Amino acid sequence: MKHRLLAWGLALPAILLVAIFLGLPVIETLLTTFADPKGAFAPYIKFFNSGFRRTVLWRTMEVAVITTVLSVLIGFVTAWVVANAPAKAKSYLIIAAVFPLLTGVVVRSFAWLVILGKNGILNSLLLALGVISEPFSMLYTQGAVIVAMVYLFVPLMILTCVGVLEGIPQDLTDAAASLGATQWGIFKQVILPMAVPGLIVGAVLVFTGSFTSYATPQLLGGERQMMMGTFLHQRAMVVFDWVGASTIAAIMVVVTLATVLLMSRLARKLNPVAG
């Protein structure tokens, strides 16, 4: 009993921090969307009846899914090379992956502004090579947002996948090899099934991260490529439509939580070791 009190006492300040400053505000935001005088679901009906709002939601989904697929593929293949590289090269490669990760989102998105701008590096390069005759604007397109987001999340995916690949016990692959499996067979039948749960965890991070991002769509997508994050900010701070902003926030929370719960369940189910 004494221990129980002590344990709760030690955890209490952190619990209070989360309950008061996260629980309370977020619940209030969610409740706001149901307290509309026009009816409990009025803000949601308004949201889904508006073509513009649906487009924003759909675009955000699309960007997040494409970003996730590209990041997982690129990250996994690169991690495979990193994990099998000689020790010295490996530590340098990990530094090269960590460094962008520790650099801020604003700085990394800004770099793509310099590269993709009308007078940017890519345009100058293409002009010099004679591929195009006059510079064209690549900014404020969905492609620009996706490229910058993939750039943002590939390092995270590489590190996650290296961790996953190194966690696969060598006994397993050795056993497969001694039983006559080919390299490809080992990859397909041992490594991939063992890696999938970890890949799903990484993919969830990328999906939720890109679905809720703000700085990248703001800088590279602008008004034309409005996404949920930038839309929320616009409703809250430019138009001061707090119910509208809360509705966007609630949709973001639902999508994020649903993805995390469903996917972690799937990851557990697909785990060959636990299952």
Added chain:
Amino acid sequence: MKRKLHPALIAFAVLVFIFLTGPLVIIIGSSLSSSEFLEFPPQGLSLRWYENAFDISAFRRTMGTSFFLAVAGTALSMLVGVPAAYAMARYRVELPGWLGNVFVLPVLIPEIVLGFSIMKTITTGYEVPVLPSLLIGHALLVLPYCVRVTGASLNSFDFSIEEAAVSLGCPRWKAFFVVILPNIRAGLIAAFILAFITSLNDVSISLFLTGPGVSTLPIQLLAHMEQFFDPTIASVSVVLMFITVGVMAVVERTLGLTFLTK
């Protein structure tokens, strides 16, 4: 598990690493430009944009705010997070299993939703001034790192050492400081650094919590970019990058970078 790599795979990985480092090289290059425009490669070299960055008082002020928030927010978060992590590792039976999930909520709830909600309820609703609101927001944001990373160290800690100290007459509170904290030093440093960098780079929480005269560096950078497109931003970015390099060197010295893949 070393395997022979197909040349095509190696070529692919090389391209990926060029993709990862190229943009950062471009920022460094264009920050050194002597002309009025952002360009790469720079026509002439100069440090004038670094001078300009430090001349702009908004950058100086917001950098101060960002540093204060990163240090104070992380410290506050460690202050409440480390005892919680200790309680969960030491009293596994006494505390329910779901408690750990409570401390992960700040990464589970979208950051931008958290920022908006804190602004709406705490800053506007309870009229808490902007700076304390920001501090609380940043402390919350980094709490998962503080609890989880120190928790990982504590889980591999042998608590019988603590018992030994106590049975030899050391008071419990003292045992915490002289036995436990020194033993989980690596985890504490890692947690502090991850939290510090996360706070320093944060956009989505600070976005709503900036008021008259109070702003953070990333938010100021965003605002500056919307008006000017000169190499000043590149030079501020490089300064931030060098802070990161410094922090990474400390990590490498104390822990080795491999802990980041675990």
